[in-house]
Amino acid sequence: MKYILFILLLAFYSCSSQVDKKYNLNFETYNARYLFPKDWIEWGKYNLSADTTIARSGKYSGKIKSKNNHDAFGSLAYKIPADYKGENITLEGFMKIKNVEDGYAGLLLRIDGNTQPLGFNNMKDQNIQGTKDWQKYSITLPFLKNAKNIYVGGILVGKGEAWFDDFTVTIDGEDIQTLKTIEKPIPNATLDHEFDNGSKINFPDLNDRMISNLELLGKIWGFLKYHHPEICSGNYNWDYELFRFLPKYLNVENLAERDQLLLEWIDSYGKIKICDSCKETPQDAFLKPDHAWFNDSDLNEELKEKLNFIYKNRNQGESFYIGNEAYGRLTFLNENEYYTMPTIDGGFQLLALYRYWNMIHYFFPYKHLTDNNWSSILKKYIPDFINCKNRLDYELACIRLITEINDTHATTSVGFTNVHHNRGSLYPPFIVKFIENQLVVTNFYDKNAQETSKIKVGDIITHINNKPIKTIIDSIGSYYPASNETSKLRNISRDLLRSSKKKIAINYISNNQKKHLEIELSPEDDWKSRWHDWKDEKCYKFIKKDIGYITLKTITKSDVPIIKEQFKSVKGIIIDIRNYPATFVPFILGSYFVSNDKHFAKFTSGKVNNPGEFSFREGDIILKAKETYKGKLVVLVNEDSQSQSEYTAMAFRAGNNTTIIGSTTAGADGNVISLSLPGGLLTGFSGLGVYYPNGTETQRVGIIPDIEIKPTIKGIKERRDEVLERAIKFINNN
CATH class of the missing domain: 2.30.42.10 (PDZ domain)
Known part of the structure; x- marks a missing residue:
């Protein structure tokens, strides 16, 4: 009986050798029933546990053991609120590995904002494999002020076993276990829960007048969200303010009543102060804010003046709903996913349309390249969203809307479970x-x-x-x-x-x-699990005596110096980017192919202080290496070359003797901005405008090959790589 009682107590109370620690980073506190470190999170498909026999110190460590899943991984992660100030964050920890192959093991450090990671490192580039006893490793990342959560952990990719112990997290050299947290004020917007269980909106039968009114409301709602200082300060839950306003708005009977109601609604959020720091949009801005609907619609003069006044005295600095992350990239903030949204709720469905349309209208760098004029899209989809009969209808309506931006980065893989x-x-x-x-x-x-x-x-x-x-x-x-x-x-x-x-x-x-x-x-x-297309192969090889071949699909940083040494005397090098690079190499490998420092790209990015403005900023430069390659470089691309692949091709194109061979790429360059929609849907879009130094676009166009060649059915039957064959022929004939 005493033994049973002891086991029960172990299940509910954790064993700890250091009870004064705020965070269980040494794995000494664990759940005895499940043999799992307390408060740690399981990611991936591997076997994860607390090991009671192998530890660097104390009694326990965290363990990851692979299964037989090809291309799978396992990770132990620990979440820490980012309630600290500082410039840099460092994770130190000890790792022991056994028979790690076909992948790597490493520590993991991730800094998250509201909707997406702001920084990430899992030591993949170090390619740690084999069998090694306990060793200390370290990762450092910038600690941004808009960070919300810190994730630390260990990861195993491929086969083998890995143990982790004695993690330490420091911010600017101070241990997070003893570092005081900062008190962050709670915005009023996060305290508003009136509509958590439903919008309570009942839409009447739609007609043309009502659809036009709802289109106008959606544009004003989004304009205020990103411009009105009180709303940008987080003083109001702007989603729920829409639900409070809609019942009155749906009952307006004429234009005069509509405009008066809108004026009163805007005025209810307080008087706006004159903004001395608000600047005019530069004349040379690549894209300017589109407020044509102020004047093109049937608004009365007073409402037009009100909107123009708000724009001229718009919010400056931090905003509750939009911010900057690393390298000036935009990130959406405080967008509730509403995972528990009722299956059918017209109010939340309309909110999804309003949210997405305005995000694209103000912050998508390629809005001018869509097949259909974005201004017309909101009105077009109002009936589709309001009239959804079930969750599948809603998901399909969202996908059709997302498809309208003509962007391959606009994924629909998360949350669209019914589809x-x-x-x-x-x-x-x-x-x-x-x-x-x-x-x-x-x-x-x-x-x-x-x-x-x-x-x-x-x-x-x-x-x-x-x-x-x-x-x-x-x-x-x-x-x-x-x-x-x-x-x-x-x-x-x-x-x-x-x-x-x-x-x-x-x-x-x-x-x-x-x-x-x-x-x-x-x-x-x-x-x-049976796919072995590239397994156990190095990323580089000689395909002819004097021609080197590199695939970026499996390249690591440690491969680069070997490649430079082995291929320095060949007459041609072929780099295959008909894949997604395993490592970011535009600079460390691209520098091998230029004879002097060279610009190869420039960017446009959105402005928090002036939503809708996109201006060019200086692009990236490849710095010439001490020793550079003198032969011919051929880069292979096709429709599988997307995003980082396309950017990498641009970098290699800056080389003195580069030829790109293949076919049209995916036409989705640059980073991805993630965004959430009600119902737990997650999508995104290309967040930076990426251009060649002369201003030529890559979005939708892709990387245009110098020599176009595509696979043929005959070649497929014969198991030939006709694109690679053409590259070899080009090097031999030139």
Whole structure:
């Protein structure tokens, strides 16, 4: 009986050797029932636990042990509120590893703002592998004033085991365990919970007049959100202020009554002081704030003057809803995800539309490049959002809206659970891509499936469940955000054979013969666990005696000096960026190919103090290395080259003797700004305008190759890499 009581006490009370510590960074406090360090978080799919037999000091350590999941990871993480001041934050800790391969182990430090990381390092670049006894490691990041949370931890990618112990976190050299926290004032906006359980808005049947009125309200609501000093100060929950105002607004009967109600609403938030620091938009600004709707709408003169006065005396400095993170990039703040939003709630659904439209209107650097005029989009989608009948309708409406910005960075992978469930979780054993405008089988996940399958590499799929491929694409195209048609088809191809059913029927052409087949589908992880396309290969090799080849898919910082030494005398180097780089190398590798310091990009970024303004700022410079490569550089790109891949291609293009070969890239350069929508939906958009030094755009256009060549169906059948072949030919012939 005493033994049972002892076990129960262990389950509810943690054992601790240092009870004076605020944070359990030495793993000594743990939950005995679950054998897991107290207050630590599990990330990833590996086995995570407190180890009671191996520790550097004390009795316990944190342990990560891999499973057999290919491309998976495991991480132990600890969350600390960022209630401190300082310039830099450092994580020190001890790590022991055993048989780590096909990946790496490391400490992890992440600084989060309200919606996205402000800084991150997991020691991936150090490529720590093998078996090593306890060693001390350290990570340092800038500690930004708008940080909300600190995450420290350990990570294991690939195979093996890793132990972690005795973590110490310091800010400007002072231990966070003893450092005093700062008291942060609680904004009134965060104390308002009136509509947490629903907006309580009942919309009447929509007509043209009401839709126009709601369009105007959405624009005024968003304008005030980012300009009115009282709202920008966080004195009001602006989402809930909308719900308070809507019932009155929905009952207005004429324009005069509407405008008077809007004037009274604006005035209720206090008198605005004259702003002596508010500056005019520079004449040379690349994009200027778009307030044309002030004058183009049927507003009365008093309301127009009121809006213009607010703009001229707008908020300056910190804002409750928008701020700057590292390197001047924008970040959205204090946007409630409303995970518990009622399944159907017209008020929250309209809020989602208002929120997204205004974020794009004021802070998307490529609003001028969308297929449809952004000013018209708000009105177009009001009926779609208000009339959603279920959660799936709402998610689909959000995706259609997101697709309107024509940006491949506009992901819809998080929170859109009903859409993804509807698309299915089962996949075929092979990969398909659009080659020569046909849906073609390009590879299999494992050799066994390839050898036993009736369908072969190079076969053309013409119908799925008796529907022509083009018909399917036309019906689903508006649900795949993309900068250009090439990246849209890339993304669609990944889902065409996806289903919730275990079998689908296809019609296909093999060796000029039309055939029909039922394909068995399996969970995606089953196939990916068999995928060994690049496993165990170095990122560099000689493909000819005098031609070096580098893939950025697996490159590490430690590879760069070896590459420079091994390839310094070859007549040509091929860098393959038909992938996403494993390491950021535009400068450390790009410097090897320039003969002098060289600009290769410039940027536009949004302004917190003047929403809607985008001005050019000086771009990045590649500094010449002491020793540079004298031969020919060929860079390979295609539709899989996106974001960092495109930026890296721009850097290599600055080289003296660089030729880019391949096909159109994804056309989504620069960093991503994340944003949340009611219902726990997460998406984003390209946050920086990225341009060549002469002002040429890369968004939607992509990186245009000097020599265009695309794979052919014939080449796919023959298992040839025609783009690589063309690169070799170019080096040999020139």
